[in-house]
Amino acid sequence: MHRSILFFAALLIAAPAAAAPVEEVIAAERAFAADSQSESLKTTFTRFAAEDGIALRPFAILGAHEFIASWPDADSAGSLQWEPAFAGAALSGDLGFTTGPYETADGGHGTYLTVWQRQADGEWRWLIDHGAPGSRTPAAFDAPEVALLGPSANPANTEADGMLELMAADTHVDSSLAHGWAAIAEMLSDDARVMGMEADTAIGRTAAAGALAARPEPVAAHYEGGGVSAAGDLGWTYGYADWREGEETRRAAYLRIWQRQGDGWRIVVDNFAPFPPR
Structure with a gap:
């Protein structure tokens, strides 16, 4: 034996x-x-x-x-x-x-x-x-x-629970963007990546503040969809954001990667990609 x-x-x-x-x-x-x-x-x-x-x-x-x-x-x-x-x-x-x-x-x-x-x-x-x-x-x-990205130490109980939480978090961010980009800054993880508006990719909360300042505001954003892992620890959301530029309405698509961390869902990557003017 x-x-x-x-x-x-x-x-x-x-x-x-x-x-x-x-x-x-x-x-x-x-x-x-x-x-x-x-x-x-x-x-x-x-x-x-x-x-x-x-x-x-x-x-x-x-x-x-x-x-x-x-x-x-x-x-x-x-x-x-x-x-x-x-x-x-x-x-x-x-x-x-x-x-x-x-x-x-x-x-x-x-x-x-x-x-x-x-x-x-x-x-x-x-x-x-x-x-x-x-x-x-x-x-x-x-x-x-x-x-x-380090592993999550706080996954959701189920995939369904995680998706409900994530939808609520993303929708909250979108509704808050009418008052500026502070809502995004508050939800970033410590090592988050922020990209878009032809600015260099910003890494971390401090650098992200500058990248977010280059974005138009206010914007009217709305969630369109996304998904969550079976473990309820990683998710993604996407949607659109509209704003006025002079007499023209502009539109961008957003894509966010989220991780459920110790204090809830946090954005680890945020991409804001404007479409060309019509």
Whole structure:
């Protein structure tokens, strides 16, 4: 019996450790980016999109596959490159995100934000792929390590409970934006990322104050949807924000990544991406 115990213990020690969910999410993002260098963006984005993925357009929320189908079939391999700089995953291993810099072949740049979900077959597919054109993220493409979101120490009791709490938190923020961006600042985690309005990606509460000050106000924002992990510790929300610019009404889409921390839901990434003027 003693020898059997030692034998099985040796097998466990020798067995390779399973990759942590966040490592799988990072690997999926990197595979997504790598494939785009050898095939068209249309082909790559289609293959990595979840069947229930979405695309935020100015006046409609489209299915991701429907939106990608409208792209031209032209060879666009290598026209866009990106790299994760910050990532996180749920304790349940079913939901994750990455964000980092992107560059286009014609010199454009910005910061992307992608939400990933593990599918029934175990593969990771993106639910929404968003970005902030013109903003820079403080990480080079050859950055040796990706910064990681620490695990939640206070997940919700159930996924359903977490979703109800998250909807309430996001709706509260949206309703408060009519009085300024302080509502966002109050809900940020200590190491939050704030991007948008062609400003550099701000990391942390202090830097975020400057990024938020560059945004228009007041805005009328409204929640459209989102989701929560099975563990009730990680979630995402999206919606629209409208404001007046002279005689014109402008619109932006927002995407927020949330984590349930010791004092409740906190924003860990906030992206505010204005659409071009009509």
